[in-house]
Amino acid sequence: MTDNNERPFKLSVSDEDLALLRQKLELARLPDELDGAGWDYGVPLGDIRRLVARWKDEFDWRKAEAEINTFPQFTRDIGIDGFGTLNIHYIHQKSSCSNAIPLLFLHGWPGHFMEARKIIPLLTSASPDYPSFHIVAPSHPGFGFSEAPRKRGFAADQYAEVGNKLMLALGYTEYVVQGGDFGQMVARKMAHTYGNKTVKAWHTNETIAKFPNFFSNPMLYLLALIKPLTPWERAGRERTAWIYKYGKGYFQEQATRPQTIGYNLADSPVGLLAWVYEKLVQWTDEYPWEDDEVLTWISIYWFSRAGPAASVRIYYEATQTGNIQDIYTWWSPIPLGLSFFPKELDVVPRVWARTIGNVVQESEHDRGGHFAAHEQPEALAADVRGLFAKGGPAFGVVRGKNGYD
């Protein structure tokens, strides 16, 4: 059910906004640092100093903007029950394969729609050897170039509703979903709410799961008790323990007082840079970030339509509505593919992850972290292709669109 609501979109940050950023960077005041601090207390001063200097004097935003604009982007109004209409921004890249599978890619925080930049050409390419996809990669409300909700309570149900209505508006009555971070929460909610209606299968690279519960999963419970952890899984548990011990300050603040931290993010590009860059480095698997790559990423937050403060509210809303606890109850019978990356935040043993849904595929990797689509695009694309390939466990789930010509 396509309609005329869609408008083509080209990112075009105003000259005033660029000038203001420059002004703020020129007035930047940096803190000192303890001797030999390294990463022990947060982002090292040397990194910030170098990035701020580059952002101020050398980084070419217009060039980055032009690269972003090579992706076909649009906006359209989506009505959300109880929240009025929000103008939603998205990439919509079709494959040349006419039977391509419609796939909704859901980013998280501090991610954005361009996390899909490397997997879009891979997943949309046509070949007799693997399935192809039409990719829809939106900015969640409050992120990137989508409007932000005005009222409180915009949580998993609403993000899921936006995703579903967007796909339907684009004419995709049946589709599949891929997501990590909050994208995983939304994907899971979509599988639960729309599974077998519009959503036919889903894939995630963030395996948030608890030890199996005896009453809901007796077999998995017993298996989890008996089966010893593999070295990979043991390392994963250590990784998760480290994240929970040292890396959850941002979560607690954003989940309780998003507006207070929002003043930091909205007023100080240096503050925003440090806040997001810390995740880009600590959540990835030694990914060799280039300065311009980082600055493009941060700039998308800085120049976002609703401003960076709006993006962190998702933590508050998800916590207040109980999404964070309830997520484990959002089971769906539709096929689910899992990718396990060693430096993800929640790295769980395989058996635990099978409680997430109807797991039909598990792919374990030796490299890669939280931003899988950006760090390990070939690996992630291969996993998604494998899920839907001829002979794969979810082949042909979308009627009339099996991904092959």
Added chain:
Amino acid sequence: MTEPSDFTRHPIMANGYEQPFSITVPPEDLELLRKKLEVVTFPDEIEHADWDYGVPLAHMKRLVAHWKDGFDWRKAEGKINAFPQFTRDIDVDGFGTLNIHYVHQRSAVENAIPLLFIHGWPGHFMEARKIIPLLTASSPDQPSFHVIAPSLPGFGFSEAPKQKGFALTQYAEVAHKLMLALGYPEYVVQGGDWGYTISRKLTFMYGGKSVKAWHSNFAPVLFPSFWSNPFLFLAALVTPWTPAERAGLEHTKLFGENEMGYIKLQSTRPQTLGYALADSPVALLAWIYEKLMRWTDEYPWEDDEVLTWVSLYWFSRAGPAASVRIYCETMRAGELKSLTANRSSVPLGFSFFPKENFVVPKLWTRALGNVIYESEHERGGHFAAHERPEDLVSDVRQMFAKDGPAHGIVPGKSGYA
């Protein structure tokens, strides 16, 4: 009574010279602040957010406008400089020399009790501004005090440590050496927030010999532990809570659920947060103002009052980012557990204010140590010295009064002429 060994155990090295000090923020710093305030970018706000999501936007806009155009820092600076301030070098084992800033206000009463006032976060030495004139006043009817109110290392106008690992032991060492340097080998301590924690550490390190008594208005206590306090544990189980205590526990629970994000952040990634606090006056204002409002008992903050408070952080010698490291360093040093588990024997006075962050039944607080004085109030919150100076001073006076439980505890300094 002082003993020579007290001095030899902690020799004060470095030149030991005291320098008078006045705050004089350089004009360039004032100019930079003004320029930053001129290019402020505000976020939007959820409808009807009130305080649920954090500091309301209307408050921030009002305060920033005033900071930019109406607030007179030089006037505020002048008022602060009416208090006698000094700096001196203090040598800290393993950390070299730190230049420490402090207010030192003596009473006209020669035998006034030396009282060390220790601030916390986001407090500062000027939290003592209202209690200093009260405590130092002389009268035949109440004890008087000489008041020493330092800026903790990394706060206010004290230097910050450069090396990793500066934790409770070091903060206590600085405080103690300062008192010795000022000629007070025996003294009493008052503190809330980190002031409480550092005071407690002082009692363990120098209690009995130097630290004769202490008073606090804050204690992050938990339910008494059976292992360290079996009697209190059992008593706590059976004693019915009063309505006030029950309300206090509910208040504490809400604090734990909603207000502790800053602790988790500052105790794990202080530097990451520090970039925003150093670079954006608006970020710093929101970060601190939230505590000034949420932790007090409907205290009628005036804008100039708030802006003076936050400016002390903005213009601090080491910058605002340094101040939050105390959370990380003390957690990592692992000193907090033993601090709570062990019972302090130094006489302790405690004042209960209903809107403190942690409000727990009296029984639990008695597990803290040798509680010789308790006082309960109807009004007041975390920043007791600032919000309820008369109440706090009255309590401290009663504790050390002629008929008080700690009278004459500092030999030769009864507080009376």
